[in-house]
Every structure is written in C-alpha cells, then in structure tokens.
Amino acid sequence: MKKSILIIAIIGLAMNFSFAQKFLCRDGHVWFFGTTPMENIEAHNKQASSIINTETGEIVVSVLMKSFEFEKALMQEHFNENYVESDKFPKGKFNGKITNLNEIDFSKPGSYTAQVKGVLNIHGVDKEYEIPVEMRVDGETINAQGKFATSAEDFKIEIPSVVRDKIAKQIDVNLNMSFSPYKK
Amino acid sequence: MNQKIKIILVVLLLLALAGGYTAYYMYNKPHRNIAEEKAEFILTATKLIEEFTNDEAMANQKYLDKVLLVSGKLVEKNHSETGYTILFEDEFEGVSATFDSLYAAQNKAMLDAYTNGDQVQVKGKCDGMLMLQGVILSKCVVE
Structure with missing residues (x-):
C-alpha cells in the first residue's frame, strides 16, 4: 500500500517535470512614460x-531600477535618488499568473490575449495589477507585449509640490519581451 | 543715488543670468561617461559573483553605481537588436556585461572575435544582481 503511493507520487513528480515547460x-x-504640458518623462x-x-501559467518579471535610462541625466538621478x-x-519585481490559461495553446502558433494578474513590487510596496498581454506564439518562441497604467502614488513615492506639475500623474508602463524555451 | 541703483540693478541682472545658466546647465547636464571614469574596484568575475551570492544587500551597498573592472571567462555572447551582452563564468548566475549600441557598433569586430572560453576584462557600472543574468554591469567597455 505504502509502496504504491510512493510509486504514484514518483510518477506524478516525473510527469510534472516532463510537462513543465519554462520559457525564459x-x-x-x-x-514607461508620463506626459504633462511641461515635460515628458520616458x-x-x-x-x-x-x-x-x-x-502553470505563472509569470515572473524582474528588473533592476538602475538599468532604466532617461534622456536627461538629471531626471535619471532624481528617479534613482529621490523617487x-x-x-x-x-529591484522591481512582478509575480503573476495567467488567469485564462485554458484559452492559450502554447504548442500552437498564433496570437493570444493572456490576462495576467499579479503583484508588482516597486519601492518596497506591493500593488496588484491585472494586465492584458498579447502573446504571439511562433514555433519555439513566445513574444509578449503589454501595457498598463501606474502612478507614483501606487508605490508610495512622494513627489515634492514644487515639481508635482511637471511629473505626470499617470505613468504608462510598456513591455515587449521575447522568450525562448529553457532546455537542459 | 542714481549710480547706486544702477550698480544694484547690474549686479541683480548678473546674478539672474548666472542662476539661469546654472539651472540650464543642471537641467541638461551630461550623463556619466563610464569609459572615462576610473574603476573603484578591480576584481575577478568569480569574486564578484561570490560576494553577491553570499550577501546581496551588502554587495549592493558596496558596488551599486560604482565603476568596476572585472575579468573572467567568457561563456556566452548575445547580440540582439536591444544590445550586445557578454556573460562571464555562468550563463544564468555569472556576470552579465552590456555594451551600449554605439560602442558595440564601433567595436563590433573586436567583440565578434571573442569566443567562449576567452579571458576578457571589462569596465562597467554595477546595476545589481538579477535572476537569469547574475550581476549586471552596464555601459561597459573592454579594457
């Protein structure tokens, strides 16, 4: 009895491994950008x-805040030091899950809209987002493109009143990523 | 009396001009030129990876935004439309050095000539450690 449970568990684990497909x-x-009549930030x-x-439909995205490049050095400095x-x-980190996984066939080329729900952590603050992501499955690769709106307030980033008019309330975040299968 | 007011006005005007110039200069101040900065730390890729793996918070405090001169064994080159990146020691948990598109274009022949296993030394700005990429150096130049 015990043995059969163990065997089932091992088979289950093995199947999990063979099916689990990771794309990197x-x-x-x-x-990201925000526009005001005074200034555009990008x-x-x-x-x-x-x-x-x-x-499983799980998605993780991680970025280093210091790798964001601004046109103006001063903006980049303020972004890093003050905001x-x-x-x-x-780090900025997103942990999410595709909620309509049953509508997406990653083994079949085509375009799918994935609804990704998850938590974005920036500035040490968690904030939940639901982001529609266009997924283009093409042979072995997946291209993902998405866009969502955030604000400094979402992440408890205080903007001094002197410059408040110069910084857009709404900041649009865009992403464009190409994934290839993880083979090993 | 008149003379005094004139002098005050001229001084005020000069101050305003200087202030305006400073503000304009600050607003348009150039980006850091990593290629011309002197490296604050000289170390091997292996040592850098070790420090970040052992204590990321401490390594961040020590290296973030600093210019590092790092040498190591090349294990992978990635050349895409978004840039030119070379990886040291490990494909996922090593050191990832990225070149600006301008630098990569100007030094394409040199970069292309490197093959896996070569010892390469780069100077770049440390941005931190990231999953799948290891320790990230940006705005790199080969030295």
Missing part, C-alpha cells in the same frame, strides 16, 4: 529578466 527572457524591454530598460511557466530610492530598493 533575458533581454526584455520595459519602458525611460527604457532593455535588460528585464522573465520566466513563463506554460504549464524609487534604488539604493534601498534596487
């Missing part, structure tokens, strides 16, 4: 890391 991205492009990070588990405090909180 190490050069994802994440960028920053790019082309070194986002991400893993999609097509079996996201990247010395204290060097």
Whole structure:
C-alpha cells in the first residue's frame, strides 16, 4: 500500500517535470512614460529578466531600477535618488499568473490575449495589477507585449509640490519581451 | 543715488543670468561617461559573483553605481537588436556585461572575435544582481 503511493507520487513528480515547460527572457524591454504640458518623462530598460511557466501559467518579471535610462541625466538621478530610492530598493519585481490559461495553446502558433494578474513590487510596496498581454506564439518562441497604467502614488513615492506639475500623474508602463524555451 | 541703483540693478541682472545658466546647465547636464571614469574596484568575475551570492544587500551597498573592472571567462555572447551582452563564468548566475549600441557598433569586430572560453576584462557600472543574468554591469567597455 505504502509502496504504491510512493510509486504514484514518483510518477506524478516525473510527469510534472516532463510537462513543465519554462520559457525564459533575458533581454526584455520595459519602458514607461508620463506626459504633462511641461515635460515628458520616458525611460527604457532593455535588460528585464522573465520566466513563463506554460504549464502553470505563472509569470515572473524582474528588473533592476538602475538599468532604466532617461534622456536627461538629471531626471535619471532624481528617479534613482529621490523617487524609487534604488539604493534601498534596487529591484522591481512582478509575480503573476495567467488567469485564462485554458484559452492559450502554447504548442500552437498564433496570437493570444493572456490576462495576467499579479503583484508588482516597486519601492518596497506591493500593488496588484491585472494586465492584458498579447502573446504571439511562433514555433519555439513566445513574444509578449503589454501595457498598463501606474502612478507614483501606487508605490508610495512622494513627489515634492514644487515639481508635482511637471511629473505626470499617470505613468504608462510598456513591455515587449521575447522568450525562448529553457532546455537542459 | 542714481549710480547706486544702477550698480544694484547690474549686479541683480548678473546674478539672474548666472542662476539661469546654472539651472540650464543642471537641467541638461551630461550623463556619466563610464569609459572615462576610473574603476573603484578591480576584481575577478568569480569574486564578484561570490560576494553577491553570499550577501546581496551588502554587495549592493558596496558596488551599486560604482565603476568596476572585472575579468573572467567568457561563456556566452548575445547580440540582439536591444544590445550586445557578454556573460562571464555562468550563463544564468555569472556576470552579465552590456555594451551600449554605439560602442558595440564601433567595436563590433573586436567583440565578434571573442569566443567562449576567452579571458576578457571589462569596465562597467554595477546595476545589481538579477535572476537569469547574475550581476549586471552596464555601459561597459573592454579594457
């Protein structure tokens, strides 16, 4: 009796491993911008890391705040030192899950809209988001593109009143990532 | 009396001009030029990885935003539209050195000539440690 349970458990584990399919991205492009009549703010990070588990629908995205590049050095400095405090909180991290996994066939080429629900942590603050992500499955690779709106308030980032008019209330975050299967 | 007011006005005007110039300069101040900065730390990729793996918070405090001169064994090169990256010691948990697209274009022949197993030394700004990529150095130049 005990033995059979053990065997079933081992088989189950083995099946899990053979089906678990992970797709990786190490050069994802994440960028954000906010516009006000005074000034446009735009920053790019082309070194986002991400893993999609097509079996469970889990998605993890991680970026380093210091890798965001602004056109103006001064903005970059303010972003790092005063707003996201990247010395204290060097990473931005998203942990989420595809909620409509049954509508996506990662083994069949095509375009799918994945509803990704999860928690984004920036500046040490958690905030939940639901993001529609366009997934283009093409042979062995997956391209994911998405966009969602955030604000400094979401992450308890205080903006001094002197510059408040210069910094947009709504910050749009965009992502474009290409994943390839993890083989090993 | 008149003379005094004139002098005060001229001084005020000069101050305003200087202030305006400073503000304008600050607003448009150039980005750091990592290529011209002197490295604050000289170490091997293995040592850097070890420090970050042992205590990430401490390594962050020590290395973030600092210019590092790092040498190690090349294990992978990635050349995509988003940039040129070379990886040291390990594909996922090593050191990832990224070159600006301009630098990569100007030094394409040199970068292309490197093959896996080569010893390479780069200077770059430390951005931290990231999953799948290891310790990240950006704005790198080969030295």
